[in-house]
Amino acid sequence: MHWNTPYISKKIDEWIDEDIGKGDLTKYAITKDKVKAKWIAKEDGIFCGVEILKLLFEKIDKEIEYNFLITDGEKFSKNQIILELNGKAISLLSLERTALNIAMHLSGVASFTYKIVEKLKNTDIKLADTRKTTPGLRIFEKYAFKCGGGINHRMGLYDAAMIKENHIAWSDNLINTVKRLRENIPFTSHIIIEAETIEQAKEAIIAGADSILLDEINPDLLRKSIKELRMTSKELYKKNNKQLIIEVSGINHLEIDKYLIEGIDFISTSSSVTKSKWIDFSMRYI
Secondary structure, eight states, X not given: OOOOSHHHHHHHXXXXXXXXXXXXXXXXXXXXXXXXXXXXXSSOEEOOOHHHXXXXXXXXXXXXXXXXXXXXXXXXXXXOEEEEEEEEHHHHHHHHHHHHHHHHHHHHHHHHHHHHHHHHTTSSOEEEOOSOOOTTOHHHHHHHHHHTTOBOOOSSTTSOEEEOHHHHHTSSOHHHHHHHHHHHSOTTOOEEEEESSHHHHHHHHHHTOSEEEEESOOHHHHHHXXXXXXXXXXXXXXXXXXXXXXXXXXXXXXXXXXXOOTTOOEEEOSHHHHTOOOOOEEEEEO
C-alpha cells in the first residue's frame, strides 16, 4: 500500500486539526524538553498502522525518533512493547491521543478479521470485506482488513457494479439490466448480482453476471444448491471461457462454521468493522 499520497496527507491533517486545533493548551504544564516513551499492548492482537503512524509523527514533529518493534499484520501479545519514541515532550503529548486512536481502531479491525480467517484456513474460501465502513476511514479500515488476512471487495461504487435488491426492484429484469451495464460501463468492469433466493441466483447466471452474491440463504439450502448453480453456469459460460464466482453474505460471524461449503469462493462480512472492538494500547514515559 502506498500511503504517501495527497489524499492520505489531507486525512491526517484533518485528524491533527480535530484534536490540536489552534494549539495544545497543556503545553504550559510541561517543564521537560526531550523525553522517551513506549507503547505497550494491554491485550493480544494483530497490529495495523505502522506507515500511517510514521506519517502522523512526521507531520507533528519531523524530529521525533520512532522505532517500531512490530510490522503490520504481525501478532503481538499482552504487555509487549510495540513502539519506542524519542522527542520533545510537547510533541509526544500532542500526537498521543490521535496516534493511539487510529492504531487501536485499525488493530481491532485486523485482529477481528484474523479470527474469522483462521476459521477458513482449511478451505478454499476467502474472506472479503464490504462497503460498510466508517465514512472517511474506508481506505484505512480496508487496509486493516487485509492486515488481518482478508481480501478487499470493491472500494466503492466506481470499481465494480453490484446489483442489489433495490436495483432489481427498480429495474425491469436482470437480462436487460446486465445488457445495459455491458453497454455503458468499461468492458473490464465486474458485474455482481445479489440474490436472496436460489431461483434469483439462477436468473442472475442466465443474465450473465460475473459473480453472484447469495445473501442470507440457509446453509443447508446452500449446500444442496451450490453444485447445481455451478453446473448451470458451466454450460452457459463455456463459450465466454469464464467461471462464475460465488460469494455468500449476510452471515452471523459466530456461525461461520456452518458455511464452510465446497464451491463457495468468498464469504463477505462487515463485522470486522461493525462488530470489532479497539485493541487497547497505552503510551508510557520512560
